[in-house]
Amino acid sequence: MDARQKTELLRIAAGRVEFDSPMTRRTTFRVGGNADAVCEAKDIEDLCRILPFLLEEKIPYLVIGRGSNLLVRDGGIRGVVIVLSGNLGRIECKEPDGSEILAGAGLSVADLLIGCRKRGLSGLEFLAGIPGTVGGAVAMNAGAFGDEIGAWVREVTLVHPNGELHVMDRSRLRFSYRALDIQKGAIIARAGFRLIRETGRIVAERISGYLWRRKSSQPIEDASAGSVFRNPPSDYAGRLIEQAGLKGKRIGGAMISDRHANFIVNKGGATAADILSLIDSVRETVMRTTGIQLKLEIHVVGDPFNAQP
Ligand SMILES: Cc1cc2nc3c(=O)[nH]c(=O)nc-3n(C[C@H](O)[C@H](O)[C@H](O)COP(=O)(O)OP(=O)(O)OC[C@H]3O[C@@H](n4cnc5c(N)ncnc54)[C@H](O)[C@@H]3O)c2cc1C
DSSP states (O other), X not given: XXXXXXXXXXXXXXXXXXXXXXXXXXXXXXXXXXXXXXXXEOSHHHHHHHHHHHHHTTOOEEEESSOTTEEEOTTOEEEEEEEEOGGGGOEEEOSTTSOEEEEETTSBHHHHHHHXXXXXXXXXXXXXXXXXXXXXXXXXXXXXXXXXXXXXXXEEEEEOTTSOEEEEXXXXXXXXXXXXXXXXXXXXXXXXXXXXXXXXXXXXXXXXXXXXXXXXXXXXXXXXXXXXXXXXXXXXXXXXXXXXXXXXXXXXXXXEOSSOTTBEEEOSSOOHHHHHHHXXXXXXXXXXXXXXXXXXXXXXXXXXXXXXX
């Protein structure tokens, strides 16, 4: 980005803009180089101004939530990383009986669940402990314990790169395993959910139950991005990795968790290159021992280290 583009971005965006911003602070893996810019969008109008500007200037952009499913390479991100805050982190009731809610895409999953508990709305408790945002969870069709967020979504509001706003209702949304099919460059600004009336106490109990199950099976105290690989049809990536004897294997600061073999954890000082080498090694070993090609669930973005000028 040149100086004029930076000045213009500062003028257009209502929220904070940070240049040369470290992605280690914005990802749960705690690795990755710097982004040219990180720009906070505070409401839909803000997005409708920022995206056409970036499109016009041919500046690449990437929207992120909590970076909990992302591996940012060590060379960082060229272009603008967009994060959602302000009005895009709010929740409101839609139906008169209060069973339908609209949640801003920047709202954390944890706050979404607090909102559901307060309003006595059940359905999304299985998401408890997923450290992302509503936008990231919908974009990834986050799932756990046999349920997926896509099953509860009624509508999604998208801002397209040209600044146009589209509300897609359920019949037009194509969710699949850990994915929602949306136009390239479109940003989820908010999502509507149809939920079930329940007492706040029962919702709270279910949330605690799911959190307990998660804590007993996942290394949540370590920096990670959750499951690294997608589960192959009718099997579990974690089972295949464990069977290949890879639990505890380490490259630099990156280690295959000895609690959950589909988690790679940053034991301190890991680089994205360490994690990528470990990923290659897992894939190669699992392919050799089982004939199964593991596919990545995490999204790998950014430049390799030596690509920066
Ligand atoms: C300890 C731990 C446990 C986890 N457990 C689970 C689990 O049980 N189930 C599960 O499914 N996942 C799990 N995850 C992975 C991750 O938390 C989820 O995928 C989460 O939904 C990602 O949300 P995020 O906001 O962090 O998205 P990010 O990681 O920031 O982004 C993920 C992708 O979504 C896109 N995206 C983000 N926001 C938007 C938006 N507003 N509009 C359009 N695209 C967007 C990004 O560009 C990126 O491609 C876990 C991760 C950790 C660290």
